[in-house]
Amino acid sequence: MRRETHTNPTHCETGMERGEGGQITAFVVVMVAALILCAGLVIDGGLTLAAKVRATDGAQAASRAGAEQINVAVYRASGDIVLDTAQATSAAQRYLAITGDRGTVSVIGDTVTVTVEATQQTQILDLAGIRSLSVSATASANAVRGITEAGQ
Numbered sequence: 001m002r003r004e005t006h007t008n009p010t011h012c013e014t015g016m017e018r019g020e021g022g023q024i025t026a027f028v029v030v031m032v033a034a035l036i037l038c039a040g041l042v043i044d045g046g047l048t049l050a051a052k053v054r055a056t057d058g059a060q061a062a063s064r065a066g067a068e069q070i071n072v073a074v075y076r077a078s079g080d081i082v083l084d085t086a087q088a089t090s091a092a093q094r095y096l097a098i099t100g101d102r103g104t105v106s107v108i109g110d111t112v113t114v115t116v117e118a119t120q121q122t123q124i125l126d127l128a129g130i131r132s133l134s135v136s137a138t139a140s141a142n143a144v145r146g147i148t149e150a151g152q
Contacts, residue, residue, distance in 0.1 A: 040124030044133065051120040052135040058101040059116040059139035066092030066105065066112035067141035081110060081143045088112050088143075113140040 069087035074080055085107045092105040092114050103116035115138040122130050 036124065037128060040122070040128065044120075044122040044125045044130075047123065048120045048133045048135060051118050051133075052137060055101070055116040055118045055135050055137035056139065058096065058099055059103065059114045059137045060141070061099075062092040062095040062101070062103070062105070062114040062116070063112045063139045063141035065095040066107065066114070067110075067143045070143055081145050083107060083110050083112070083143050110143045111140050112143075113138065 066088040067083070069084050069091050071082045071084040074082045088107045089105050089112075092112055096103050096105070096114070096116070101116045102118070103114055106113045115136060117134065117136045119132045119134050121132050125133075
């Protein structure tokens with residue numbers, strides 16, 4: 001009795017005899033997941049940077065609004081620029097409320113400092129369990145009179 005062996009060169013070259021038939025599928029799945037996460041870093045990273053810029057803009061504008069609130073009675077009496085602390089705090093908080101920003105305001109001397117905090121919801125990184133990214137920005141403004149140095 002003669003035993004024949006069938007050799008299929010194509011079958012052997014693909015590795016199907018060794019049980020490697022599903023490895024290409026696993027590779028594709030891993031690569032697609034990696035590409036999606038890379039896209040998430042680009043898209044959600046860009047959205048987060050935009051949120052940081054908006055927070056910075058809000059903090060700068062709110063601090064300027066507060067720094068405009070000088071004590072008029074002191075200014076008229078002595079010509080000195082002194083902030084009205086209550087009005088400066090109120091003006092900066094009012095600006096934050098109008099723009100819908102969340103933040104804190106502090107007034108020390110003639111400086112108004114505003115910190116704005118924002119949360120950016122993720123679009124693609126949500127698939128990896130990252131639901132949101134937080135950003136914050138701080139800006140300060142001083143109450144001054146006129147141009148105090150060249151280039152202003």
